[in-house]
Amino acid sequence: MARNILKSSIENASFSIVFQVLFRCITFILNAYIIRTVGQEVLGIMNVRLLLLESTILFLSKEPILKACLTNTSTINWAQVINQIWLSVPLSSVINITLVYVWINILTPTDDKYQHQYELGCYAVALSCIVEQVSQVVVLVAQNFCFVRLKVVIDTLYVVSRTIIFVYYVETEPEYPINAFSIAQIVSSVILCLSYYGFFLWYIPALNKVKEIKKKEKNAEKNIFSDMSDFPFTSFIQLFPGIMENKEAMLDSKLFVLTMSFIKQSVVKQVLTEGERYVMTVSPVLTFSQQSVYDIVNNLGSLAARFIFRPIEESAYFYFTQMIKRDEILTKQNKKQVAESAEVLSQLCKIVVTIGLVVVTFGQAYSYSFLYLYGGQKLVENNLSVVLLRFHSFAIVLLAINGVTEGYVFATMNNQQLDRYNYLMVIFSVMFLLISYILTYIIGPVGFILANCINMTARIVHSLNYIHKQFQDTEFTPLDGLIPGKKFLITLILSGIVTILSEIYLLEKSIFIHIGAGAVFFFIIVSIWALDNMTLLRLGLEKYKSRKSSFVKQD
Template sequence: MVSTSDPGSATKKLIASTASGTTLLILVQVASRAFTFTANQLVLRKLSPTLLGISNRLELYSTSIVYFSRESIRNAIQRQPLEASGVDIQGQKGEDKAPGIDEKKAFSSATQSVINISYLSIVLGVPLSLLATKFYTHFVLAEILHEHSTKSSLFITGIGSLIELSAEPFFAVIQQHGLYKTRALVETVAAFTKSFSICGIVMWSSWAGYDVGVIPFAAGYLGYSLAIICGYSITMLGIATERRFSFLPSKIKSDSDPRKFIAGLFSRRLLLLAASVFMQATAKHLLTQGDSIILAAMASLEDEGIYALAANYGSLIARIVFQPIEESSRNLFASLLTRGENDTDDPACIQAAKDHLAGILQAYGLVSIIVFPLGPIFVTIVLNTLVGRQWALSNTSGLFSLYSCYIPFLAVNGITEAFVSAASSPSELRRHASRMAVFSACFALAAFVFLKLLGLGSPGLILANIVNMAVRIIWSSSFIRSYFHRKKNDLAFAQVSQSTYTYTAATIATSVMVARRKYFTENLHGYVEALALGVIYVLVILCFEKQYLMEQYNRTRQTIKLMRDKTQ
């Protein structure tokens, strides 16, 4: 929890810092997705759906290695407060520490503890990469291992995953100290490197007449990883000397018995927290990547490639806006809701966390009300200008339209689970893991019904994902209401919902768009009419939500002022 002589001021500064960090992370996502979008537009016309399906499996391979190795460690680090009072220096705590030099030692020790535990990501990554490689070579990619340069691509991607994990000590410091500018710079360069590598190799192979298969995607990921580790090394090494810590594993307890080397390296609290989070993170990954896993097991590579195209384009907004908001909000919630030395709650911090969560949920609700009626129509209109003829299949537009309705569920689930992750105690996190198993069963059952019994194919998988997200949102919402009730600061539904007029307008607009969808998407006159109705609908919604928008505008002005004061 924030520990300062002026808690209210510290909380406002923390929120301002989070807003600044969120802005930078969004800019990173905009830049990286712009590079990726441009590269995709160039390479999609040179690749078949089958090759894109293989590349999707390679991405699942690398994502699984990196996620299982580092996610629980990162979540534990987010719960480590950067404050002198929370660190044991030579057996002294809080007011017993000598001022000045001891306080600096306390801050450096807090940083050193998260650096040390971040090395566990690398330790986990090596055996996980070997197991994943063996699994993929014998099962997932066995039939095509000697085609499309798949074996070489798998090896390159595995090396890239380990290189990316080796940057975790740097990321731990960036996350704890809020060095968002450094992260933004490095990740933007890395995203450019990845896109340039993929696009360059595809263009060269097409010009030279070589069939390089999926090697461009593997090379792009390797380039991304190298840019990450090189960028962090260049920008971060000087900080270690300035703030008196080491990026190599070092003791955090100077009085530890030399024979107890491991005990002197790691914070026991962080280790226990990471272990508690691991099972939940594992279940969450299976849920998050469940669509890719089911496709790899049940669908053809061509179908998988078509779905991957819809997921990549359809989730652009989710990755550009919602993901940075979720990540920075999780950090904010963890900082506000971590208890102080006396194991007591600060009502001001609880209220700040509640206001932040309610504001985001209300904003997501407003976005959803706009997306549900308009998304399917306008996605269909713009689709044919983005992809080549080999992708212009009859079911592609319907798949994109359905995916646009899935994105709001994805966004709301992200922010609610971010709060659950930050607010839960270690014992609650262990209990949450069992709930995740139930969610996995619900998702598998929904996928079986939609794919096998009803034979809906890729659209059925999106419907299964919607069911999955809806169940998880209901559970997260139940936890959130219970949490605030325990803190005697109830969160009412009215605080996160829109007005009755807004819901009425949304119902009418959805009915009109569904009834006239074919007309709106078949000719230029229909496009213009759909655009006009869409603009009118958005203006009506904004008018109904004028009070909420003004409140957010005033709050944003106050946050910007705090950010300016902080930098001066």
């Protein structure tokens, strides 16, 4: 391929991190606005009950097909892939009917004053998911051919439009906040869908014209179309099923089998990802108001995971799918690609472990300060919120390791291995639900976090074992990246002790002096880590300079 897969993966991760920061900032501001405007109960209904319905539908209908179809574009039969991914639309419709019935008729009802709005919200979420599924074919094409900026722009437009529409309708009719949520959900999904299709409606004819010019002029000027010689679509209607010329079967049997494996995996992963929400939704463990408070603290505690680790995991998964073949042992694959993949995996492990340990260190001494600055005295008057955030900081280290290692595992497993792991994930899911319910019943919401930690630890152990076995016959040891340096660890421990003492003795005098002490030790930690990883920093600087110079040449 003409495109640089590693460069595109890094660029995708960088833009995704920026987008996640924007999205979460908007979400946190919006949550504060909802609490002050319409109350905690409405926030619990929307953020826990309705958004859980959305994530359940999309995980079951979107995730498996999209993951299976992400493959090397030089070997792909695009006619079969287009047919396959359009199957997500009827699949989503069937899932919608089932889940909406459960959400409205079986789950614990809301208060009477919100029940009609809640039902409308369920239907709105289902409709928006179908609209989003219609756009998956163009999303797949954009991702496979590295349209990174397009994804960021459209996703940003989607989030901003949904927020503006919601706030406008809440301000207009504050007594119907869930209706505002429903309208915003549908309109923003339509905007996302039309934006993607609109781009390719313009792009494909424009690319055809550039190709014609290149045939006539050998030294044609470089532009955004220059690296698209392998782009397979010559007509916009080829993005729809049954249109593109295909000399083989309508569907690829191997791709279908892989999709079925990912469906099983997605069901289990959804339970593990959203398990505490399912427990809250199915059983009356917490009220809607308590659920909203837990959701706020959970989101605050997952800042690092959502801003940094998830984009890295998604980009790493895409990178490893392009570099490592699923059905061939590493010793028989391209040694240069295997070496690069091992180095990338090692450095990713080193980076996420570093970030996770820093979060643990400062999470103990600064949870109270962070919550106080974010939500005021009301959010910290119940010490539970502070305890939850402190426990979250430990979970973040496990999230960091699990995201990268499991991303590599899913990107390189063959169908048989995926099926075996799916059975193991079923066991993890059952354990998670049982442990989550038991611990929550005994110790309250903290039980959700502890249950997550136990399950992530089990998944990490499996992933590490898989990676070790895969690389054991090679000269590469990518898991060494999980071991932090001694100087860095000692500095972390000392910083943790001093900042806890600062919270005890300085916080009452001035929160800003306490934060200042933390800033000093944070700078010391970063400096020590930088000295221990000068090679990595030099490499990153060289990549940045080369990328910058390439942009200058293009201009």
